[in-house]
Amino acid sequence: MLNIQNYINGTFQDPIKDNWIDNYNPSNGEVYGQIPNSHIEDVEQAYQGAKSAFKLWSKTTLEERSRILIKISELLEENLQRFAEAESKDNGKPVSLAKSIDIPRAASNFRFFGNAITQFASESHESVGQSAINYTLRQPIGVVGCISPWNLPLYLFTWKIAPALAAGNCVVAKPSEVTPMTAFLLGEICNEAGLPKGVLNIVHGLGTSTGQAIVEHPDIKAISFTGGTATGAHIAKVAAPMFKKLSLELGGKNPNIIFADCDYDDMLNTTVRSSFANQGQICLCGSRIFVEKSIYDKFKTDFVNKIKALNVGHPSNADTNIGALVSKPHLEKVKAYINIAQGENGTILCGGNEVTVHGYENGYYLEPTVIEVPTDECRVNQEEIFGPVVTIMPFESEEDVLKMANKVKYGLSATLWTNNLNRTMRMSNQLQAGIVWVNTWMMRDLRTPFGGVKASGVGREGGFEALRFFTEPKNVCIKY
Numbered sequence: 463m464l465n466i467q468n469y470i471n472g473t474f475q476d477p478i479k480d481n482w483i484d485n486y487n488p489s490n491g492e493v494y495g496q497i498p499n500s501h502i503e504d505v506e507q508a509y510q511g512a513k514s515a516f517k518l519w520s521k522t523t524l525e526e527r528s529r530i531l532i533k534i535s536e537l538l539e540e541n542l543q544r545f546a547e548a549e550s551k552d553n554g555k556p557v558s559l560a561k562s563i564d565i566p567r568a569a570s571n572f573r574f575f576g577n578a579i580t581q582f583a584s585e586s587h588e589s590v591g592q593s594a595i596n597y598t599l600r601q602p603i604g605v606v607g608c609i610s611p612w613n614l615p616l617y618l619f620t621w622k623i624a625p626a627l628a629a630g631n632c633v634v635a636k637p638s639e640v641t642p643m644t645a646f647l648l649g650e651i652c653n654e655a656g657l658p659k660g661v662l663n664i665v666h667g668l669g670t671s672t673g674q675a676i677v678e679h680p681d682i683k684a685i686s687f688t689g690g691t692a693t694g695a696h697i698a699k700v701a702a703p704m705f706k707k708l709s710l711e712l713g714g715k716n717p718n719i720i721f722a723d724c725d726y727d728d729m730l731n732t733t734v735r736s737s738f739a740n741q742g743q744i745c746l747c748g749s750r751i752f753v754e755k756s757i758y759d760k761f762k763t764d765f766v767n768k769i770k771a772l773n774v775g776h777p778s779n780a781d782t783n784i785g786a787l788v789s790k791p792h793l794e795k796v797k798a799y800i801n802i803a804q805g806e807n808g809t810i811l812c813g814g815n816e817v818t819v820h821g822y823e824n825g826y827y828l829e830p831t832v833i834e835v836p837t838d839e840c841r842v843n844q845e846e847i848f849g850p851v852v853t854i855m856p857f858e859s860e861e862d863v864l865k866m867a868n869k870v871k872y873g874l875s876a877t878l879w880t881n882n883l884n885r886t887m888r889m890s891n892q893l894q895a896g897i898v899w900v901n902t903w904m905m906r907d908l909r910t911p912f913g914g915v916k917a918s919g920v921g922r923e924g925g926f927e928a929l930r931f932f933t934e935p936k937n938v939c940i941k942y
C-alpha cells in the first residue's frame with residue numbers, strides 16, 4: 463500500500479481526523495493506497511502555514527524566487543521516470559505519454575514562470591499638464607487557493623502553483639482526489655529545492671469537503687480552479703459574496719473543422735491525436751469533427767481504419783496508444799453516452815465496447831469510439847463526454863459549419879484545417895473559442911493567453927496573464 467500525506471508547513475502529516483480515502487489503480491481496478499480525507503481543520507492548518515510564510519516569501523527577491531522555481535523544475539526533470547510511472551499508475555495514461563508530455567510540461571511550468579517573473583513589469587502614466595505621475599504597483603495577493611482536475615494531474619496543478627508562487631503568493635492547493643500521487647511527490651521536491659516551509663501547502667481530499675473548505679475560507683483571497691463547468695458554477699456562487707478573485711478553466715466541446723483544401727495526411731494524423739490523446743480526456747480534444755462533404759467519405763474510411771489500428775492496452779506497455787480511463791464511474795459515464803448516441807440514431811463506426819486486457823481484467827479500458835451523428839443538435843454532439851469518443855458529420859458550406867461549431871454552450875478551443883488564408887481569417891475571427899488552432903492541434907507557447915469563453919470559463923492563464931491574475935494592481939498617483 464502506498465499511503466500519502468498532506469504537505470503542510472514543509473512537513474508531511476496525516477489528516478487531523480485520521481480519515482482516509484482509497485486510491486485506485488485504473489489499469490487493474492485495485493486499491494493501491496490511501497489518501498487523506500482532509501477537512502476544514504486541515505485546510506485551516508494549511509492556511510495558517512501559508513499566512514506565516516507570506517511575510518517573508520512576498521519580500522524574497524525575484525532572483526531568489528526564480529532560482530528556487532527553476533531548481534524545482536530541474537529536480538522534476540531528474541525524477542522524470544519516477545514521476546511518469548506514478549502519474550500513469552494513478553491516472554491510467556500510458557507511461558510514454560506521461561514521460562513525453564505531462565512531467566516535462568510540469569517542469570516547464572516552473573521554469574517558465576521562474577523566468578517570467580524576472581521580466582514582469584507594470585505601467586506608469588504621466589498626467590501631462592497636471593504635474594503628476596501615476597504608476598501601478600503589482601503586489602502579491604496573499605494566500606491563494608489552487609484546485610485542479612484529474613486528467614493532466616501534475617501538468618495542471620503546477621500550471622497554477624508556479625505563477626502563484628512566482629508572483630510572491632503563498633498557496634493552499636488541492637489536486638483531484640482521483641489522482642493525488644504526483645502532487646504528493648512534488649512536496650519532497652519543493653523541500654529539496656529549498657522552498658521555504660509554508661509557501662506551498664498541499665491538502666488532499668474530496669472536492670466537496672476539502673475543496674469546498676478552500677473556496678469558503680474567508681482569508682484565501684483568490685481561487686484558481688480547473689475542472690468541470692458545473693463545479694465552476696458552484697465555486698463562483700460560493701466565492702462571489704466574498705469578492706474573491708476567480709479564474710475558472712472549465713469544460714469544452716471543441717470543434718475540429720476539416721476543409722477539403724487542407725494538407726490531408728497531416729490533418730488525418732493530427733486528428734487521431736486530437737481525438738484520442740490521453741484517452742480523449744483532455745479539455746482541448748476536438749470531440750466534434752466536421753468534414754467538408756466532398757472528402758467526407760474518404761475521411762470516414764481513412765479515419766476509422768486508423769482508429770481501429772490503435773492499441774488499447776496496459777499503460778506500461780511501450781506499444782499502448784490508449785490506456786485506461788481514470789475511474790470506474792467515469793468509464794460508466796462515457797459508456798452511457800455511447801448508449802445515448804445509439805438512441806439518437808447515431809451510427810457507431812468503430813469502437814463502443816469495453817476492452818479486456820489480459821492480466822488486468824478489472825481495468826477501465828474502452829475502445830476508441832467514432833460515432834456518425836445525423837445532426838449537430840444531438841446530446842452526444844452538445845454535451846462534454848471527456849472520454850475516447852468523437853462524433854463526425856459532413857458539412858456543405860463555411861457558413862453552415864461556423865453556425866454548428868458555435869452552437870454549443872462551450873467555447874474553449876477550435877481546430878481548423880484549410881490552406882485558404884482568407885477563410886482562415888474569416889473563420890478564426892468568428893469562432894467562439896479562447897484558442898483557435900489552424901493546421902495544428904495543442905501546439906502551446908506558454909506566453910499566450912489560455913482559457914475559454916461561454917461555459918468554458920472566466921479569465922485567462924498563461925504568460926503575464928497568470929502573473930496579473932495572481933497580483934493586485936494598485937495605482938499610486940504622485941503630484942510634483
Ligand code: NDP
Pocket residue numbers: 609610611612613614618636637638639640667668669670672673674675677688689690691693694696697711712713714744745846848874914918919
Ligand atoms: P471536477 O469539476 O469534478 O473537479 C475538479 C477539481 O475540483 C477536483 O480537484 C475536485 O475534487 C474539485 N472539486 C469538486 N467539487 C468541488 C467543490 N464543491 N469545491 C471545490 N473544489 C471542488 O472536474 P474533473 O476532475 O472531473 O475534471 C474534468 C473536467 O475538467 C472536465 O469538464 C474538463 O473539461 C475540465 N478541464 C478543463 C480544462 C481547462 O483548461 N479549461 C483543462 C482540463 C480539464 P475531487 O476530484 O476530489 O472531486
